[in-house]
Amino acid sequence: MDTDAIAILIKAGGSIAGGVLALVFQPPKTRPEFVTRSIFSVVCGLLFSDAVKDYLHWPDTWQMFVASAALTSLLSWFIMGAATRIIARWTPPKGD
Amino acid sequence: MNIWNLSLLIGAVIAAGLSYRNPRALIWILGAALDYTVSVVYWRTGLPYAEAVAGMCDATLCLCLYFGARERWELVIYRLFQVSLAVNIFFLAGNLGIIPMVSQDTYASILELLNWLALLLIGGVGVAQWVGAPSVAAHRSAGRLGRAVRSLRSPRKTRPFHQVG
Numbered sequence: 001m002d003t004d005a006i007a008i009l010i011k012a013g014g015s016i017a018g019g020v021l022a023l024v025f026q027p028p029k030t031r032p033e034f035v036t037r038s039i040f041s042v043v044c045g046l047l048f049s050d051a052v053k054d055y056l057h058w059p060d061t062w063q064m065f066v067a068s069a070a071l072t073s074l075l076s077w078f079i080m081g082a083a084t085r086i087i088a089r090w091t092p093p094k095g096d
Numbered sequence: 097m098n099i100w101n102l103s104l105l106i107g108a109v110i111a112a113g114l115s116y117r118n119p120r121a122l123i124w125i126l127g128a129a130l131d132y133t134v135s136v137v138y139w140r141t142g143l144p145y146a147e148a149v150a151g152m153c154d155a156t157l158c159l160c161l162y163f164g165a166r167e168r169w170e171l172v173i174y175r176l177f178q179v180s181l182a183v184n185i186f187f188l189a190g191n192l193g194i195i196p197m198v199s200q201d202t203y204a205s206i207l208e209l210l211n212w213l214a215l216l217l218i219g220g221v222g223v224a225q226w227v228g229a230p231s232v233a234a235h236r237s238a239g240r241l242g243r244a245v246r247s248l249r250s251p252r253k254t255r256p257f258h259q260v261g
Contacts, residue, residue: 024159024178025178025181027162
């Protein structure tokens, strides 16, 4: 199998693991919220895990690829939840 | 099987005996026992990343509790296994060198304590049901204990997300 395909599979596995952990620790309130947060966290895990790994100066081992993807996915789940709640509570200021 | 495993097994049998009228309590005792057995057997085989396997078992049990819980005491057990999962994640992170490593004894002690707390809670709910929760709650001397029992036996407030929206 191609090395890039293996790297993507490892990252996808880590992202899904991070998403499951996030689901256990902070379950969503509704089904639509579950769908949006799952997609967002898995995509963030796939896209930004390398950046997170480099930022934290973790070595280039497969364990660290999984860990960084899971961490990114977990954090993005929490950030997405916090952002949607802040946006839902925000009311536009009464203008003139 | 060492002394800790044996004492936990005896505790599980006692908790199951105390809550024989409550099939849901028996299901969660069985779930916790399966979680513990798979984790310990995997760890004894000496294969790598035993904490990850223990964490997966905890996560599975947590999801079962979240989706299947009907009363508040079941959600308290869910919280206990969330803590157990967090302990496993921290220990795994320590093994990978991400955070400072804690000793194996500390890790095992915390997990044992959480298992005992879960068994005590299930057994306590079984005793309350055996005595009769309303009679405990109504008894003047029961006071705070009676209110706690009534609160634990009340239905959960928030429904799981798959039933909402």
